[in-house]
Amino acid sequence: MKAASVLPIFSIVFAVLYVLSMENNWALFTYFARAREFHWLVVTPPTPRAGPAMYWYGWLATSALGAVAVAAVAGLLRAERAGRLWRHLSWGVPLAAVLALMFILRGWFIRV
Amino acid sequence: MLGALTHQALSIWWPATAGGRSVFHSFRAVRSAAYANTVVVLYVVTATLGAIIYPAYRIGVRVFLEDLRLSAANGIFELKEHVVAVGLGLLPAYWYFWRQPLADGDAAARKAVTALLAAIVWYSFLVGHVLNSIRGFGP
Numbered sequence A: 001m002k003a004a005s006v007l008p009i010f011s012i013v014f015a016v017l018y019v020l021s022m023e024n025n026w027a028l029f030t031y032f033a034r035a036r037e038f039h040w041l042v043v044t045p046p047t048p049r050a051g052p053a054m055y056w057y058g059w060l061a062t063s064a065l066g067a068v069a070v071a072a073v074a075g076l077l078r079a080e081r082a083g084r085l086w087r088h089l090s091w092g093v094p095l096a097a098v099l100a101l102m103f104i105l106r107g108w109f110i111r112v
Numbered sequence B: 001m002l003g004a005l006t007h008q009a010l011s012i013w014w015p016a017t018a019g020g021r022s023v024f025h026s027f028r029a030v031r032s033a034a035y036a037n038t039v040v041v042l043y044v045v046t047a048t049l050g051a052i053i054y055p056a057y058r059i060g061v062r063v064f065l066e067d068l069r070l071s072a073a074n075g076i077f078e079l080k081e082h083v084v085a086v087g088l089g090l091l092p093a094y095w096y097f098w099r100q101p102l103a104d105g106d107a108a109a110r111k112a113v114t115a116l117l118a119a120i121v122w123y124s125f126l127v128g129h130v131l132n133s134i135r136g137f138g139p
Helices: A003-024 A056-076 A083-108 B002-013 B023-028 B032-067 B071-097 B107-135
Strands: A029-032 A037-040
Touching: A003 A056, A003 A083, A003 B071, A029 A056, A056 B071, A083 B071, A083 B107, B002 B023, B002 B032, B002 B107, B032 B071, B032 B107, B071 B107
Parallel strands: none
Antiparallel strands: A029 A037
16 A cells, blocks of 8 residues: 555645646647647647637646656655645645635636 | 435544434445445546537537626636546545545545545536536537
8 A cells, every 4th residue: 555655645736736737827738629639738729710729638637747746756755654744735735726726717706 | 426425425524323214314324435436437437528528518618608798607617627627636535545444544634535525526516507507418
């Protein structure tokens, strides 16, 4: 179960990276829904026919890759031994991420 | 998945006591650890299916909602796509805290992670139904 003990670290880092990726548009790739094309990194629609650019998949990929990398390094450094801290951060950080997302998206619901 | 997570969340936040016979007592008196792997698989499958049909929503439904100036409806979906992503990232921690036997000191984290995941799934379920009721599927 030693390798599994870094899983809470993955969840913590993923939540942080996801909010940062979404807010700063750090998409690993862009998908054009109408043209059904993938492009590396952040790309704006080349033509109107390509349809809207979708970055959500790219944000997921950025967050997952970053979280895997950090969790792997944490595993090598035996950082999971700070168990109590990770235990609480593993739900506290994702909860904070959800609250941050609600704040970021408040413009959909109220005039800001 | 919705049922399993609701069973789990209630069973650890409000454990069933011995001797109870009501339906609500039975609802909480489940072997909740048995649901963990299934919840992980179903969440991944559901999120994957959602990701596959997302472009159709982006092209067809979102534009429709924008035309109707239903900003809040678009907003609840925007929030849904992001909380579902946070939920995906939460799955490893969820699985870790439901492994058997429960490690010393992990009980509070198990309760919190399960409640958060259950809230995400309930929110996504309800938003999906509301948006489906507004626009529906098909042309």
